[in-house]
Amino acid sequence: MKELVLTIEDLNVVYGTKTVLEIEKLMVYQHERIGIIGNNGEGKSTLLKAIEGRLPEGKGSVNSQIEFSYFDQLNHTEKPMNGEVNEEILSRFSVPDYSIEKMSGGEKAKYNLAYILSEYKEGLILDEPTTHLDQRSISYLIEELRFFYGTLLFVSHDRYFLNELATKIWEISDGKVKEYSGNFEDYRRQKDLEVMEKKKTYENYENQKKSLEKSIEKSKQQVDKLTQNRKKNTKKQIKPSRLSSSKQKDTVQKSIQKNVKTLEKRLSGLEVVTSEGNEKHISFPKTKFEMLHNDFPIKGDKVTLVNENKVLVEDVDFQFEKGKKIAIVGENGSGKTTFLDAILEAKEGISVSSKAFISVYEQLAYQLNHNESVITYLMNQTDYKEAVVRSILHKIGFTQNELTKRYNVLSGGERTRVSLALTMLRPSNILILDEPTNFVDLRTIEALESLIQSYPGTVLFTSHDKTFIQNTAEVVYEISNKKIVRINN
Ligand SMILES: Nc1ncnc2c1ncn2[C@@H]1O[C@H](COP(=O)(O)OP(=O)(O)OP(=O)(O)O)[C@@H](O)[C@H]1O
Ligand SMILES: [Mg+2]
Incomplete structure (x- = not known):
């Protein structure tokens, strides 16, 4: 039996006019290693903060059976206040033994990671832990985390790291969390299928729409033709004997018009499917460029x-x-x-x-x-x-x-x-x-x-x-x- 260690229910986080998180229910089991992915600003760090109870503004319930250690995404500058840091971990990470203010960005991050890995808690929350880390340190971190026997929740944009560790992926987008089993590659595969499905549904929709539009257009042309013909005939003052055929035409015209209405109704009733590609595009400004003539500046x-x-x-x-x-x-x-x-x-x-x-x-x-x-x-x-x-x-x-x-x-x-x-x-x-x-x-x-x-x-x-x-x-x-x-x- 898998043991449930964390339940999140009806979690809503709203900042200003933006709903950052809108989660119905999420469950985490012991020994899971969940990789959390999503675009910048989608709420990954917010979710982790909510889980660890650092979010007073959040509405909803977070029920945790275990305690978590927490690696903050943005703050690695301070030396942890209490507790010993395991010397072996420090040395495997090649962290120098001088004070933290003097360390490089990567060394600071590793010092904090070492601290967190030194204390034993059943849960680990790591928000972008590979930031600043060189390849060797990333490999060592992966090794350490594979040995970790508790529950791991981590955010990363690093595909290699996600592949090596994740047993499950949470994808955050538009405030919702979607679960995918397996590592990043498995996620990609499931995602590709989803995209293909969507594409098919979209193509179907487009085809149906086009054929309905075509039929409507054709029927409308028929009606136009009939109307024109009638006008011509009225001008020519048709003889009474042809009156009956004109009546017939009237009926035909009405039935076509009715048909057009039905088609139009079907068209407007079609469930609208939009194509992919609503990703917001990012672009940086161009600089004001100053000329430089020196070949080796x-x-x-x-x-x-x-x-x-x-x-x-x-x-x-x-x-x-x-x-x-x-x-x-x-x-x-x-x-x-x-x-x-x-x-x-x-x-x-x-x-x-x-x-x-x-x-x-x-x-x-x-x-x-x-x-x-x-x-x-x-x-x-x-x-x-x-x-x-x-x-x-x-x-x-x-x-x-x-x-x-x-x-x-x-x-x-x-x-x-x-x-x-x-x-x-x-x-x-x-x-x-x-x-x-x-x-x-x-x-x-x-x-x-x-x-x-x-x-x-x-x-x-x-x-x-x-x-x-x-x-x-x-x-x-x-x-x-x-x-x-x-x-x-
Ligand atoms: N206290 C706050 N007040 C207003 N907006 C906030 C506050 N905290 C976070 N936000 C906004 O909420 C959104 C989600 O932030 P969060 O830090 O969770 O994103 P993220 O998914 O971790 O992004 P990144 O990949 O850049 O780390 C962002 O748009 C952020 O600006
Ligand atoms: Mg973040």
Whole structure:
């Protein structure tokens, strides 16, 4: 017998005019590993918060037989207050032993994960736990979670991670949760079938509609013809002997008209089926581009970078070509962010063209925690007029009602989108993007890919997302063993 550990009933969460969650009933059994997926802002984190009782606004009942440990999506900056952190886990994650404020984004996340994995509770809630993690750490996390004997609820946009762990998928869309058994691949298969079914139903509907419309059109033409003929005949003053045939025509005409009515009724009675493709499209604004003539706007000569007495790169030379899309990869803590910062500060040995205008997306931009509405925030940060900012926000997925949403209630993906838009709104000829794919859903990743591809200047970026790098980078450099080495072409 499967043991029921959690029941959620009649859960409703409404923010402003938006119904975020509208759930009738969900049940979770012991040993299940449920992967929660869905577009940004659909309510994944909200659902997890509701389960853990962190949502005073939520209406409904959450009945839990077990206690959960909780890994927050947006806050990895603080050192957990109490409890010991298992040394072995820390070392398997390669977390350094200095204070958390000095750690890299990935190290901070791993420190918090290690803390959570050290305490034993029967339930684990992980909200996007692979954010910032390098491949090795992700593999280790998967291994740890496979050994976990309790109940796991987790949110992820990472298909590999979902495939390796999920025994069930919850897809959140329009406030509803749909359950699919199996891992992500199984979900995809079921989803493909659903899409095919829908397509068939749609085609059926279209065919029926067309044939009804055709019949109506034909009948109407017949009626028109009859009417015209009659008018002609009246003009010609037909003889009384033909009166009877005219009467006959009248009956025919009436019966056709009746037929038209029946057809029209059937047409309007057809259950309307719409085709797929109501996905909201995301697109980022184009930057105001400043010309740059220098062929190698960024150069390094015998550069050494040290962080917390740890030498990250030593004596390296590099030059980054104008207009190239360049990825910087490397394990957590290898020095990617330090390297990008060094360029921004033109540290010793690094020269940056005086005509370079660099616009930056910072790795931890989402941790900004202020109270301004998104529209005020973007207006304060740029010189654009309200109308322009409105249309930009609209293009990155904010509806009319959401423009006045405060920044600190935005979901992770929504925050990333706002920060990326801001990066694009600043005039530039070089973009530096530090992990711009964190938290964002597939359609946003695609928008970001086309942004990078079409950007006329140089783009330097970091990412742990292989597909994203493949789709965007012309050149890939890896930081490892204190060197920066070109690893493609
Ligand atoms: N306190 C709040 N007030 C108003 N709106 C809120 C509040 N909290 C969350 N929201 C909104 O509710 C929606 C759902 O947020 P949630 O964080 O659950 O999304 P998510 O599915 O986890 O998204 P992501 O993939 O970006 O993490 C978002 O549009 C968010 O802006
Ligand atoms: Mg979330």
